[in-house]
Amino acid sequence: MAPARVLVVEDDETVADVMVEVLRDEPLEIAVAASAEEALRMIAEHCPDLILTDLSLPGKSGLDVMRHARAIDPEVAVVLMTGHASVQNAVDALRQGASDYITKPFADIDEIPKIVRRHLGNRRLKVENRALLSQLQRQNEVLQRHEQELRERVEQATRNLDALYRVSMEIGANLELQPRLARIVETAARLVSAPTAVLYLQSEDSDEFRRGATHGVDAPPPDEGAPHFLSGEGLLGRVAKDQAPARQGSPGGPTLELPGCRGVLAHEVLAAPLVLEHQSIGVLLVADRPEGFAEGDLEFLRMFAAQAAVQLRNSQLFEHTKVLDRLKSDFVAVVSHEIRTPLTSVKGAVELLSDVRYFKNTDQQTKLLTIAHANAERLLLLINDILDFSKLEAASLPMTLERQRLEPVVQQAAQNLRMLLEERRIRLEIALATDLPEASLDALRVAQVVTNLLSNAIKFSPRGGRVRLEASAAEGVLRVSVRDHGEGIAAQDLPKLFKKFQQIDSGSTRKVGGTGLGLVICKGIVEQHGGQSVRGEGSLFWFTLPAADAAPVQDSSLRAGIPGGPGEGLEAA
Numbered sequence: 270m271a272p273a274r275v276l277v278v279e280d281d282e283t284v285a286d287v288m289v290e291v292l293r294d295e296p297l298e299i300a301v302a303a304s305a306e307e308a309l310r311m312i313a314e315h316c317p318d319l320i321l322t323d324l325s326l327p328g329k330s331g332l333d334v335m336r337h338a339r340a341i342d343p344e345v346a347v348v349l350m351t352g353h354a355s356v357q358n359a360v361d362a363l364r365q366g367a368s369d370y371i372t373k374p375f376a377d378i379d380e381i382p383k384i385v386r387r388h389l390g391n392r393r394l395k396v397e398n399r400a401l402l403s404q405l406q407r408q409n410e411v412l413q414r415h416e417q418e419l420r421e422r423v424e425q426a427t428r429n430l431d432a433l434y435r436v437s438m439e440i441g442a443n444l445e446l447q448p449r450l451a452r453i454v455e456t457a458a459r460l461v462s463a464p465t466a467v468l469y470l471q472s473e474d475s476d477e478f479r480r481g482a483t484h485g486v487d488a489p490p491p492d493e494g495a496p497h498f499l500s501g502e503g504l505l506g507r508v509a510k511d512q513a514p515a516r517q518g519s520p521g522g523p524t525l526e527l528p529g530c531r532g533v534l535a536h537e538v539l540a541a542p543l544v545l546e547h548q549s550i551g552v553l554l555v556a557d558r559p560e561g562f563a564e565g566d567l568e569f570l571r572m573f574a575a576q577a578a579v580q581l582r583n584s585q586l587f588e589h590t591k592v593l594d595r596l597k598s599d600f601v602a603v604v605s606h607e608i609r610t611p612l613t614s615v616k617g618a619v620e621l622l623s624d625v626r627y628f629k630n631t632d633q634q635t636k637l638l639t640i641a642h643a644n645a646e647r648l649l650l651l652i653n654d655i656l657d658f659s660k661l662e663a664a665s666l667p668m669t670l671e672r673q674r675l676e677p678v679v680q681q682a683a684q685n686l687r688m689l690l691e692e693r694r695i696r697l698e699i700a701l702a703t704d705l706p707e708a709s710l711d712a713l714r715v716a717q718v719v720t721n722l723l724s725n726a727i728k729f730s731p732r733g734g735r736v737r738l739e740a741s742a743a744e745g746v747l748r749v750s751v752r753d754h755g756e757g758i759a760a761q762d763l764p765k766l767f768k769k770f771q772q773i774d775s776g777s778t779r780k781v782g783g784t785g786l787g788l789v790i791c792k793g794i795v796e797q798h799g800g801q802s803v804r805g806e807g808s809l810f811w812f813t814l815p816a817a818d819a820a821p822v823q824d825s826s827l828r829a830g831i832p833g834g835p836g837e838g839l840e841a842a
Contacts, residue, residue, distance in 0.1 A: 272298045273389050274315070278308040278322035278334055279350070284373065288321060291381050305329035309337050316342045319389055324351040324358055324370075332362055339366065344395040346388040422565075429569050432460060433576055440580050444587040450482035453553070453577045458484045460573060461566045463555040465535065467527055469497060469505060470551045470581075476500035478509060478552060480529035488530040497529035500549070505540055509549040514541040514571040520561045527556065537562060541571040543578035550578060605655045612652065616645040670709045672817045675747055676701050678712045679740055682719035686727060695727050696735040705742050706816040715814070718795060719749065721788070722810050726753035742816065750811035 275297045279285040285301050292299055300317070302308035305326045312320075312334070320338055322331040335347040349370040351359040359370035368388050371381065436456045443449055450468060458466035463485075470481035477496030501510040505528060508515050516539050518525065524534040535556035543551035553574045558566075622628055623638045630638065683697060690697055719738075726736040730753045737752045795812045 272296045273319065274298045274300070274317040275385065276300050276302060276308060276311060276317040276320045276322075278302045278305065278320060278326065278331065280304060280323065280326055284323075284350070287375070287378070288381070291378055292385060295382055295385065297385075305331070305334050308334050312338050312341060316345060318392055319346040319348065319385060321348050321350060321371075321385070324349045324362065332365065332367075335362075335365075335367060344392055344399065346392045348384060348388060425565060429565075429572065433572060436460065436573070437576055437580070440577070444584055446584040446588050447482075449580060449584045451484075453580065454482045454484040457553055457555055457570065457573060457577075461539070461555050461558060461562065461570060463539075463558045463562075465527075465533075465556040467530060467554045467556075468551060468577075469529065469554070471500075471509070471549060472496065478505070478528075481551065483530065486527070486530050486533055488527075488533050503528070504538070505552045505554065508540045508542050509552050512542045512544050512547075512549055514539065514567050514574075516540075516562070516567050520557075520559075527554065539567050539570050541567070541574035543574050543581060545578045545582050551581065553577060601655055605652045609649065609652045612645060612649055616642065616649060619645060666714075668711045668714060670711055672707050672709050673712060674707055675705055675710070675715070675740060675749070675814070678710070678716050679719055679738065679749065681712075682716045682723060683738060685716070685720055686723050689724065689727050693727055693730065694733045695730055697723075698735060698737040700737065700739045702741045705740060705747060706745075706818070708747055708814050709817045710814060718812065719751070722751040725788075726751050726755075726810075729753055729755040731755060745816045745818070747814045747816060748811055749814070750809060752809045 273296070275292065277285055277288045277299060279288065279301070280303055282303070285303070289299055289301065300311060302311055305328055308320075308322065309329070311317075316338060320334065322334050324331040326334075331347075331349050335349075338345045338347065346368045347366075349359050349362050349367050350373055351370055352373050359367070359372075363370065368391070369384060371384065375381065440449060440452045440456060443452070454466040454468045457468075458464065465486055466484040467480060467486060468482045469478040471478050475496075476499050478499070479497050498506045500506050504515060504517050504525075516537075518535070518537040520537055522536050524536055525538070527533045527535055527538075537558070538554055538556045539562055540552055540554045542549045543553060553570065555562075555570060619638055619642045623630070623635070623642060679699070679701065683699060686697075689695075723736065723738065730736055734754050736754075737750075739748075739750045739752075741748050795814070
């Protein structure tokens, strides 16, 4: 360690020599100044660690020397030397910041080295403390910067998660594959403020990737032949294979052509894999943010790509389910159609055998033929329901809309159920408004709806009960309602009413039976008329049709409600 520097300021050469001699054995570097002016120059060149200065000097005083040194180094130790007559001045100097004082002539010259060592030690401690304090301040500033950076990162992460949640809700609003692909690339570009985004999808059972959707890309449709890249090939292939995001290029740097986008060049790209169940199913790319991508954009894109992978798989499963459902419906329709022809023949044969004009049957034979005919009729109705439902699903149910009055259609539907009414001893009340306008409708299909609603009301009413059929008009809409006085339906069961093959689990339902398709078919027929249909002490079902001269009803849905209860007008579609 370098020796401490001591400056002796004394205009008396003898005293100065004494001080040098007394301190000779100390590990010190000693310099002597004969005047205040010389001392100030030496201090300016190299400030010492300790100054031994006479209080009274020609020109400037020892206090002037102390102030000058302290302005350069606040921790410099200053020991004043003064005569007995000026001790009071030395005490005043202590109040002004001097470290200590020594009286002349020196009473105990051996004390001088001790005084010097003590104040050099004090100075060393002050310097070390100042360095420690400075270090602590620097560390505190670093911690504050880190804290601010962490706070900003947490706030940014929170904003990112909030944004991801919101865009997830947006993307999840539509399960159709193509609209969802378009929404994914549009959202990716928006999240990182990039003008361009491309989504590549992996082909099934191969390592080939092809362009699936783009945003901000003016390029011809992709070639259906060769893949746009393979797993492990180029930047995007490595992203897919390594399942890790990557960044390439910089604003204004060399360009690269985006795979599958002939003629589209980019300076800077970010790419992230769409990973699901440890397998890359796609790669999401964004390119050329005008000011360059920020540090956190790559991680943000990776998080969004992970979310998009789940959304993409849901859409693929949805599309697959639609295909399977369509195949199932086609299969059911074909089988049902093939069954209906021989069943119609069987029914006709049973009817012929039951005709007393041609056959004289015993009571037992008549009973068996009646059972056979009833079951053939039931099976035929079931098959017709399945075929109608299949056509509704395929939007191919034949419908001929003609401008006509509703009253005869409703009356005919009621007439069709005359035998069932008599069998169940149900009183049917019909209340048709006198001012019903004409409607554009398919009489056969509307009669089918009214017949189904009336049939259900009759079947679920107690024997000897009553059913009410009403028709009214208001504000360009015709409203047809059917109300029974049976046991009704619990509010929690309302959502089941218009789902295919769904029946409410009750004793009366099990007795009556059915396919669970009647209300579904009614709903579809009403909606194809541009109307809506609704259900519910007993049960109340109603539907509406637009009058012929009124604007089409936009809210087309089948509804159900419980009169006077919380289910009134509840939309169950």
